[in-house]
């Protein structure tokens with residue numbers, strides 16, 4: 001039996017709303033963020049993805065609360081859940097707390113785009129996507145993949161860049177393809193995974 005893997009980026013946070021680089025800071029979800037998480041859960045329900053064996057999330061409340069909202073809506077509160085900072089957002093280093101438009105004015109549009117979307121150029125004092133992948137993927141291999149290989153159904157709520165690192169690996173994307181990958185807040189990505197860990201099928205529930 002193939003394993004099932006659902007990935008959801010957290011709903012809008014207070015700092016997303018203010019257009020601030022967030023990284024490892026821990027703002028709450030906004031009202032819209034709650035609604036986005038709920039909308040994603042209703043999609044899961046609509047397609048019958050309502051029975052998971054385990055859940056994983058980061059150490060940050062915007063992802064934890066997105067997961068809690070979704071599990072409640074699909075009647076899955078109380079399933080075994082692991083929280084780990086390995087799934088946290090990319091550390092934005094010195095950019096953390098800066099307004100993204102102000103940063104573009106200060107450092108230039110191109111430089112900010114490189115920091116946000118290049119594969120291996122870290123923002124000053126922070127993590128590139130490559131460095132983010134170096135902590136996300138070992139955690140996935142150790143804690144999550146063995147469960148999928150057993151045919152378990154897993155739901156993960158995490159962050160734009162920690163999930164981009166994971167999607168790159170699952171789908172075998174090149175760094176260039178990964179740059180164009182944007183994950184919408186609250187929208188579940190549903191993967192069927194075969195007994196070798198390969199993706200059999202992918203659906204985006206939007």
Ligand SMILES: O=C(O)[C@H](O)COP(=O)(O)O
Pocket residue numbers: 020021022023089090092116159160161
């Ligand atoms: O940490 C942040 O600011 C966001 O969650 C992701 O930001 P990005 O789209 O600039 O990578």
